[in-house]
Amino acid sequence: MHDGSISRRAALLGIGLASAWAASPVRALLRSADTRTAPAFVEALIARMTIAEKAGQLSLMSAAWGGGNAAALNPPSGSDFPQQIEDAVAGRLTGVFNGNGARMALAMQTAVMERSRLKIPLLFAADVIHGHRTVFPMPVAEAATFEPAIAEATARIAAFEAAGAGIDWTFAPMVDVSRDQRWGRAAEGAGEDVLLNRLFAAARVRGFQGNDLASPDTMMACPKHLVAYGAAEAGLDYNSVDLSExxxxxxxxxxxxxxxAAGAMSTMASFNEIAGIPSTANDWLLTTVLREEFGFAGIVVSDYTSDEELVAHGFAADRREAAKLALLAGVDLSMQSNLYTSYLPDLVASGEVPMAVVDRSVRRILTVKAMLGLFEDPFRRISVAREAQRSRLPRNLAVAREAARKSIVLLENRDNLLPLAKTGRIALIGPFAGSKADCNGPQCVYADNADAVDLATGVRAAIGERASVTVTPGTGIEDALPGGIDAAVAAANAADVVVLAIGEGTAMAGEAQSRTDIRIPEPQQALAEAVAATGTPIVVVLKNGRAMALHGAVRDAQAILVTWFLGSETGHAIADILFGDHAPSGRLPVSFPYESGQQPYYYDRKATGRPAPVSTERPSYRTYWRTVPNAALWPFGHGLTYGKVAYSAPSIPATMGWNGSVEVAATVTNTGRRSCEELVQLYIRDRAASVTQPVRKLKAFRKVWLAPGAREIVRFTLRRDDLLFRGRTLEATVEPGDFDVWIAPSAQDEGAYGVFRLEPA
Incomplete structure (x- = not known):
């Protein structure tokens, strides 16, 4: 393993190469062309390249000198960093990912700029999913803010930090719609709703890329995983998908x-197959849809060895055929498998892969490198000093705290237990009461868990000396602790209130962490039951990367906060809400079911021919389970405030002209004694259409701030385009008829309801 040192010679070379680069032949070619519209220098480069060098430009490998948690997330093929430098110099790779920051990048780029034949800059990529050194809430948590601007701001900061560490490209955002909460990667997306996913996808791309890909403060985004990875059968990661077009x-x-549309210049093919065709070899998906229909001009990268996995799928006979199928389908860049380097020279020589196809992918890679400013200055993002200067700045930690605070969802607050007073005796109980280890959550390559603010630290900082605080784990995350429950019961008996910090650990969410049962682990449930038996009021602080099926003492707790994995400022953000310094404003981007067996469950389902009402009634031969309603326990969009908001006085015109619009409105009133921020949501249903439509569909939402006793008329405008659906030929269409409208606090709440009719042309 490389020891992390970098020679003085390499550092000096990196400093001096900027001037040497200015006089290089490739730099001269660069000056002769507009790289964004007519990269003539790229064509000149391609003409000089051997087939082996072209294959190298289409090959991306994990860094032999990895950063932080990189090896655990994506194991490198080897740890011989000097050999990887030689591979780069020889043109056998286009770049590396999840490397060890600016020092590593400096050593590699210096060697390539000094010694390689063509001096094509390396590209440095990384999994910067929800922060670099400053860690923000998991993407599903940020979606709970219902504020895309928050996601844009945190992505902007992540890019600022990561670009300062030499990173040009992030494998984010994940934009997979997640409708089965057994799937661990639900934590990385924006939940179950299409509109919310669209808005957050665009926001994160804008945040990562900024207004200029060549800026040393930005990095290229990579929407993933194309496509339907979130629809894996049984919520089992990497599993098959079989969906209609x-x-x-x-x-x-x-x-x-x-x-x-927001400008992403790369995308990642998914692991899964769809209807028997793995995405990595799906030319209809990667060429017909992506290139021809969507007009995508960037690069397509395989997921980690997903091209090689065509063999395991039973789609390719061997690795050689896998390389051919992937490239011909439209995968420009092979990640980690080394298939292109190994087989493209022979495939081209045999005529099985046209050189023009290889050149097309090389052209895309080189053009993107030019757009990133790497031909202009290969060291534009590489600075050891700047890496330290950008890390965990106070202003960015403040944004992390705000994002975390706004991500928290208040599920229940019986008898107004929250907010808590900053006095008395508080017992923090549970495996997450005083632990830093699970604040950041999964998919963090570069963050140090020791930097995170745990719950106990946040609570103590908020209350000072005004209250006493005890911390008792009670149990491990998935294993009991000897004597743990007895200690927790004693702590609860001695307290005025219990804050019960339970849920999922980092290792239970994220990639390859599918669960058949999305309940609280048994040792923690036993802890909750024992603590509840003391009669001391309980606030459940739930740590989770997905929606969960809560039962018993957890479900019945007086107050429940969904706090997800909140990142660097976890403890401070939770304390802000617990003690009422800020009001809860998050809403669920995923439906919390009654039972795990309801999965996949999502609010915009179809009615079926035998719909069942949302009630405790069990009419015969209707669409319901024997033991629970066909509904969510806490639905999409749900979240309470410290105020009390009522919806009234719907204003919904009777008709909409074919080329007209309607303004729909409702009055929201805070009848409570505390100020609050309400998320007002607009849903519609097309009652009768030539293709059946969901029971509800989110069309818009708006946050309003309400002082005690204040009321506001919230208005939305609907146009015919808002009513479009895909008809029988899959073309966008709309038909005259009646539309239900709800202005409501969740996808299951009646709120302010009305109907309008779309008139024919």
């Missing part, structure tokens, strides 16, 4: 379209 186009493709 209608569902692909209505649900799973729109967030990708939004990301590309």
């Amino acid at each position: 209608r569902t692909l186009r209505e649900v799973y493709l729109p967030p990708f379209e939004a990301a590309y």
Whole structure:
């Protein structure tokens, strides 16, 4: 393993190469062309390249000198960093990912600029999913803010930090719609709703890329995973997907379209197959849809060895055929498998892969490198000093705290237990009461868990000396602690209130962490039952990367906060809400079911021919389970405030002209004694259409701030385009008829309801 040192000679070379680069032949070619519209220098480079060098430009490898948690997330093929430098110099790779920051990048780029034949700059990529050194809430948590501007701001900061560490490209955002909460990667997306996913996909791309890809403060985004990875059967990661083209186009493709429209210049093919065709070899998906329909002009990268996995799928006979199928389908860049380097020279020599196809992908890679400013200055993002200067700045930690605070969802607050007084005796109980280890959550390559603010630290900082605080784990995350429950019961008996910090650990969410049962782990449930038996009031602080099926003492707690994985400022953000310094404003981007067996469950389902009402009634031969309603326990969009908001006085015109619009409105009133921020949501249903439509569909939302006793009329405008659906030919259409409208606090709440009719042309 490389020891992390960098020679003085290499550092000096890096400093001096900027001037040497200015006189290089490639730099001269660069000056002769507009790289964004007519990269003539790229064509000149391609003409000089051997087939081996071209294959190298299409090959991306994990860094032998990895950063932080990189090896655990994506194991490198080897740890021989000097050999990887030689591979780079020889033109056998286009770049590396999840490397060890600016020092590593400096050593590699210096060697390539000094010794390689063509001096094509390396590209440095990384999994910067929800922060670099400053960690923000998991993407599903940020979606709970219902504020895309928050996601844009945190992505902007992540790019600022990561670009300062030499990173040109992030493998984010994940824009997979997640409708089965057994799937661990639900934590990385924006939940179950298409509109919310579209808005957050575009926001994160804008945040990462800024207004100029060549800026040393930005990095290229990579919307992933194309496509329908979130629809894996049984919520089992990497599993097969079998969906209609209608569902692909209505649900799973729109967030990708939004990301590309926002300017994303790369995308990642998914692991899964769809209807028997793995995405990595799906030319209809990667060429017909992506290139021809969407007009995507960037690069397509395989997921980690997903091209090689065509063999395991039973789609390719061997690795050689896998390389051919992937490239011909439209995968420009092979990640980690080394297939292109190994087989493209022979495939071209045999005529099985045209040189023009290879050149096309090389052209795309080189053009993107030019757009990133790497031909202009290969060291534009590489600075050891700047890396330290940008890390965890106070102003960025403040944004992390705000984002975390706004991500928290208040599920229940019986008898107004919250907010808590900053006096008395508070017992923090549970495996997450005083632990830093699970604040950041999964998919963090570069963050140090020791830097995170745990719950106990946040609570103590908020209350000072005004109250006493005890911390008792009670149990491990998935294993009991000897004597743990007895200690927790004693702590609860001695307290005025219990803050019960339970849920999922980092290792239970994220990639390859599918669960058949999305309940609280048994040792923690046993802890909750024992603590509840003391009679001391309980606030459940739930740590989770997905929606969960809560039971018993957890479900019945007087107050429940969904706090997800909140990142660097976890403890401070939770304390802000617990003690009422800020009001809760988050809403669920995923439906919390009654039972795990309801999965996949999502609010915009179809009615079926035998719909069941949302009630405790069990009419015969209707669409319901024997033990629970066909509904969510806490639905999409749900979240309470410290105020009390009522919806009234719907104003919904009777008709909309074919080329007209309608303004729909409702009055929201805070009848409570505390100020609050309410998320007002607009849903519609097309009652009768030539293709059946969901029972509700989110069309818009707006946050309003309400002082005690204040009321506001919230207005939305609906136009015919808002009523479009894909008809029988999959083309966008709309038909005259009646539309239900709800202005409501959730997808299951009646709120302010009305009906209008779309008149024919």
